[in-house]
Amino acid sequence: MRTSAAVLDLSNSPYAVVRPVPPGRVEVAEGFWHHRMRVMCTHGLHRQFEQCEVTGRLRNFERAAGRLDGEFEGRYYNDSDVYKWLEAASYALARTPSADLEARVSSVIEAIRAAQRPDGYINSYFSGPRASWRYRNPRDEHELYCMGHLIQAGVAHRRSTGSDRLFDIVVRAADHICATFGPEGRQEPDGHPGIEMALVELARETGSPAYLRQAVFFLDQRGADPPHLSGLHYHQDHAPVREQHDADGHSVRLTYLAAAMADAAMDTGEVELLQASIRLWESAYERRAYVTGGLGSRYQGEAFGADFELPNDRAYAETCAAVGGIFWNARLLAATGDARYADWLETALYNGALAGVSPDAGAYFYANPLAADPQPTPDDQGGVHSSGAQPTVGGHTRQPWYDTACCPPNIARLLLSLPGYAYGLSAGALWVHQYLPGRVEAVLPDGGSITLRIATCYPWDGDVDLVVEDAPQGPVELRLRIPSWAEGASLEVDGSCEALKPGTYAAIRRVFSTGTTVCLRLPMDVRLIASHPRVQANTGRVAIARGPLIYCIEAADHPESTVDALLLGPASDLQARDEPDLLGGLTTIRGTAGVAMQNRSDGLYSRFEGGRPRLTGSTPLTAIPYFAWANRTPGAMRVWIPYVDG
């Protein structure tokens, strides 16, 4: 099974350090991700298409084209969901030909073509009776954001299928944007970034520097005096992006913005943009990220919190922010080769993002809390709703769709483009960022090619065998990522064994012969994780982890106790256990938990009676991977569990 469509094509980006191996040269074999990609192809994408149909998202294009009567349905930014679906479907077509899917893609492209205005503008809401409202409020009405997703879809469709049908539409839209916004034209950027990454990639695809200039123009329009948007942190408009330090404001927007800064820097060489993106990353991931890779501590403003403000029950951690964080990490990794970005990419991928989709790819999370109770109070906001800043959150049950449906197609396009995130190339070196079974045929930038077959049951097992199937005459460097959690990792080639440093790339430079096997051993011991002491929410608590997976405890596995009464201690004796029949097959972690006294009769607050919780005894504990939560009987869940010493 192959995918050919690269999300990032850095082959001509002069300042990139590690360029992704085109996914057309990556084969994904049966295993963890293969399964999820297949389900998304065969089931998820079709359910999403049907949702776009029944909610009127597709009819809106027909109406904008004048082919259908009736009022626009849904929210004014709903086109973007169709475009993201199209991007995901394009990746799918490159992997698994499907006449059915191809027909759907084709019909959507035709509807978009018909809805596009003669000057290239397209938005199905700002059409017909509302055509004159065009660009009346780029801050809130997201036409550029929508067209950004259109551009990404067009680039993906061309790279996947070789067809220019969608791409021609995209170029007209982009040219229209360049003609309208710029130093001599309209000055405002979109309130929701997205167009910037899209234009950088379009510049790469076309070779036209105008799109890159336009992207940098939009980046630099934030933080103007007087402000073009609001001057608020919410819009990342409080300071020029090159001067921003803290990951503030709307979390999805920040990830898209900072990803575009790194993106542009790889093509323009503007170190200022890269440095600012890295500063923001350090704020986001060193002080404001959940252990799952989730971002966004506040429902209000869907925003980052202060440093170390990481509530578990009210974690917003929108699926899109985890996905946007993956886009951002992938770009910083390409721009620097620093393993820390690949580490957080992996964490977000296996935890914060993957939790956003059910095993059958039929239901999604918008918010991804790290603690849940059976009956959360309603999240209805009431009053006058703002422009999409208050999504339908849907409590803590996955939903087949949302009024604001950014998350479902976002996770789809991520999953179906995943092979593009696994391998990288630099002069004389092949980088392995993520471990998944299959094959990679890498054409080295300085000539020659190397083919590896990778055999692994990662993330359930830490053994990764990389078998050289074809190698050049001269020396090649293999750079294997040693995850930061992999203390005790080792590597064996031809009988020689080497200990490895976590959080780095292990470099093996040598002449490889066909059949040589590099055996990487990543220790899969059960770990407990502590938070920095300034994370108030986690005082006295630990999280369970194994490999890249963060675990949680759920009510479904603990019928005898309430989940929030369980606590860990030195005698918990946590052990991994493979359970092929549970939730499609996974490794649980089992042990013994203490059970704290609950339901105190003395109320919400009472006199404190000593330091340790009174226990009523102990009980078997089962932890499952966080990504798998909320797929059985609804009930309480905890990632961070109290730990009592002795």
Added chain:
Amino acid sequence: MRTSAAVLDLSNSPYAVVRPVPPGRVEVAEGFWHHRMRVMCTHGLHRQFEQCEVTGRLRNFERAAGRLDGEFEGRYYNDSDVYKWLEAASYALARTPSADLEARVSSVIEAIRAAQRPDGYINSYFSGPRASWRYRNPRDEHELYCMGHLIQAGVAHRRSTGSDRLFDIVVRAADHICATFGPEGRQEPDGHPGIEMALVELARETGSPAYLRQAVFFLDQRGADPPHLSGLHYHQDHAPVREQHDADGHSVRLTYLAAAMADAAMDTGEVELLQASIRLWESAYERRAYVTGGLGSRYQGEAFGADFELPNDRAYAETCAAVGGIFWNARLLAATGDARYADWLETALYNGALAGVSPDAGAYFYANPLAADPQPTPDDQGGVHSSGAQPTVGGHTRQPWYDTACCPPNIARLLLSLPGYAYGLSAGALWVHQYLPGRVEAVLPDGGSITLRIATCYPWDGDVDLVVEDAPQGPVELRLRIPSWAEGASLEVDGSCEALKPGTYAAIRRVFSTGTTVCLRLPMDVRLIASHPRVQANTGRVAIARGPLIYCIEAADHPESTVDALLLGPASDLQARDEPDLLGGLTTIRGTAGVAMQNRSDGLYSRFEGGRPRLTGSTPLTAIPYFAWANRTPGAMRVWIPYVDG
């Protein structure tokens, strides 16, 4: 010093159980509250008036009257701040005659009179060019809410001064409302309750049952099918109020609504309304209240959280919700005589509400977190602002005023009407709900009167001497509240000593003679408080308390350590110390704290290395009353402090 204006006049409310002693019969002597009331009179009220002037709140009335040109200034619900100020100023005039204040009150009343429409309607925003917008959206535009505050001001002004100048305006406004809304008229209630309590009190003041019927009508318009408002929990519109169970949605609104339910029940005898109010109270105070009496766990929607969802750093706990909770508790106390309401009233008064105002009554809090760090991230919400649901929060520094300025005049009217909350009457009994020095002359409902002089330094000291200055011939019952925290309380009369049960009223029924002294001894030991184990935010943490006061630790007292590194343990040896020179005089609690290792080099998350925090040593700890925080150098603050056993 006297106040004569009762907030609640239950003398003719047939279903009230304990009727407040009119504040005109209550004298407040020098002490904790006397000082704060005086500062509010002599300084706070004048600063608030000036804010109403400079922000155009007063000019808006002149414009509505056609006496001034120019555009309306501020927000459309700003009239309500002026009305609340007028209510507070009326209480002040009853206590301390002031020509200055009287002139200001008089000028405001004249402006209101001139702005009132001939039919009785009044709102300075919906006037002039916007007159035709009247009642276009009662859900969001709060005209009834504003007129509710006007009515409360008019009742207070009449009870304080005997004048009908404002009261006549009020009656015209109320008659207009009754003519417009009702079974035969407009159906919607206001999205923000407030008019209901006002109409009940107006019915009491006028003896006209129409206002009471109108209040009950408004109460019962929530939860209609189809909904009159939104059907959302935010508006408490998801179910009829008589069927509501959980304290959900906007917290201030819920307190005003549920207070009105209890209020109406005392006059109509509708047990359903009372029972529903009690159910909501149990949800609010037994599962969703902060230890400070603060209400509202979420910035988003300014809402209650789920059961036990009580974050400390992002506690919203709006000052107005603590104040509204006091109104609610006072009404349930009057309706039932149950000490638990007086307990929470006291807690909110000394902590959650009082923290909302600075010692000089010149600066206020909107949100009242239970943990703060020096530089919280901005709370700007961005996007399209909703109708006042997103106030100017102002970080964690008290502000002299707010764009949405509900809190400053709310705390003013509470403080200046406080004597009305201290004493109650039932057949043959005088109830002492709150302990403050001074005198009460109670006319018993069944004839006779009793005068007590109360000597106490409460809350700094737990000795309360109640000296009988005048007593009837026959037996009288004194009912003294024994706070729920007062384990070990005792009472001595004429040599006989009695142990008391916390959380009840101790009843002393006897024939009192002049000079008899009842000596109540409330133990003022330093207590540690634990939360119910389901409060995730407080796992492993305790709060320090003494008497009714909750304490906190602040950076200003701990220059050598960061506040979030301090922890308590069995050796902390906490002792109270009177400090007359600190922050106007208060009792601190001092002891020894452990200092946890901070600034771990290994980042936000790391491998867990054992159950107890590593300590770098110990340091002197100073805790101050929570109400006094944020009055010195800005810095971190914590109410809930980690406790490590051994």
